[in-house]
Amino acid sequence: MKPVDIDALFLGPKSENRDFFKEALDFMMDEHIHWRRNFHPDDKDAITLENRRQDGFMSTLDRTREVLDELSDKLKASSLPWHSPRYLGHMNSDILMSATLAYMGVMLYNPNNVAGEASPATTIMELEAGQQMGKMMGFDPDKVWGHITSGGHIANFEALWFMRGLKSFPFGVKAVAPELLGSQSDWELLNLTPGQIFQLMDQTKDKGLFLEARKHSVRYTGMTADTLGQLIVPQSRHYCWDKAVDVLGLGLDNMTKIQVTSAFRMDMGHLREVVLDLMNKKIPIMGVVAVVGTTEEGAVDEIHEILKIREEAASKGMTFYFHVDAAYGGYNRSMFLDENDQFMSYSEMKGTLHEEKIVHRDLDWPPERVYQAYKAMSEADSIVVDPHKMGYTPYSSGMVVARDKRITDLISYFAPYVWTKGDLITTDRTS
Known part of the structure; x- marks a missing residue:
């Protein structure tokens, strides 16, 4: 090259x-x-x-x-x-x-990317860009789905939309096909992993019941007294998260804020304490948000440690959706990849940064905790990146990428005046 x-x-x-x-x-x-x-x-x-x-x-x-x-x-x-x-x-x-x-x-x-026939060239380019961004984040390009938004605000709003739809879908299944759930309690349904919920979606599609199940999810019923749980965010979050919780009707009282350390990273001890406390109180967690590149300090939360806490909670019967808000620092992940888009070893990465004169030889950067955090981003359920920041593109643009493209079945809408090909679309054209 x-x-x-x-x-x-x-x-x-x-x-x-x-x-x-x-x-x-x-x-x-x-x-x-x-x-x-x-x-x-x-x-x-x-x-x-x-x-x-x-x-x-x-x-x-x-x-x-x-x-x-x-x-x-x-x-x-x-x-x-x-x-x-x-x-x-x-x-x-x-x-x-x-x-x-x-x-x-x-x-x-x-072009108008809201409809393929109004943007036959750029719609394809947008989907390609989503795959490329997902690949850079470590997701499987054949399974990932991503698209361009008007900025980080809307991209993070959409991630919260993902969480809310996934968390409520098992109750839609309970209403129309309880046999698929066995004897699982409501608490267990609130703690299914995203992968398990995607399997449920596939099963309801096989039975021709997906659309009916979706009608019993929050998409149709709205927020009810049966809470979907707490959204956990660090104190260093971007203020768009407060707005998203407000706009989507989740309520600011349902957002738990985790303390940050003196280095402005999410305090892992406090996070673990909150997760275990909610578990003991039987209060579900809709999702946990971590930040890679805080707006004020550029701090990187320890993604790898959050995943360990999720594994510990899962071993005790509780799990949650995990989102990374990398609007500011997401593009930095490209510095950790070799020419084949493979994540380099720590020593190889540091050597490359010095050889390419990206980082001065006398500077010991990045510390291993930052390296491990960027490496672990591939295990998140969704990630937001802002091209108008470290992607050096014109304002305003954001991107949201989801690990599993099946998530689109819970959030997509189709205008009756737009012709689109697809089994799901043709059976729910006016939704």
């Missing part, structure tokens, strides 16, 4: 790569213009030369220029210089030329 020069990826603090940027931008614009002209080339121009000579036409273009000039003046006068190494006031930095050019190029085609 040929080496990558980072200086060739960005426009540069002084627009040093402006020639390439303008050439590539002209290419993207020309490609779109030619695409329009070659679509039914025998059609006559809708906007004729005579139209373009009219006073009203010319004055409209003049007004457009004035508005753009005004916009440019305002942007230059008060925007923040993310591109400059002199500016370190936010977590933002410069953005990739390729991302900027692609963003502006795609914008001209105005």
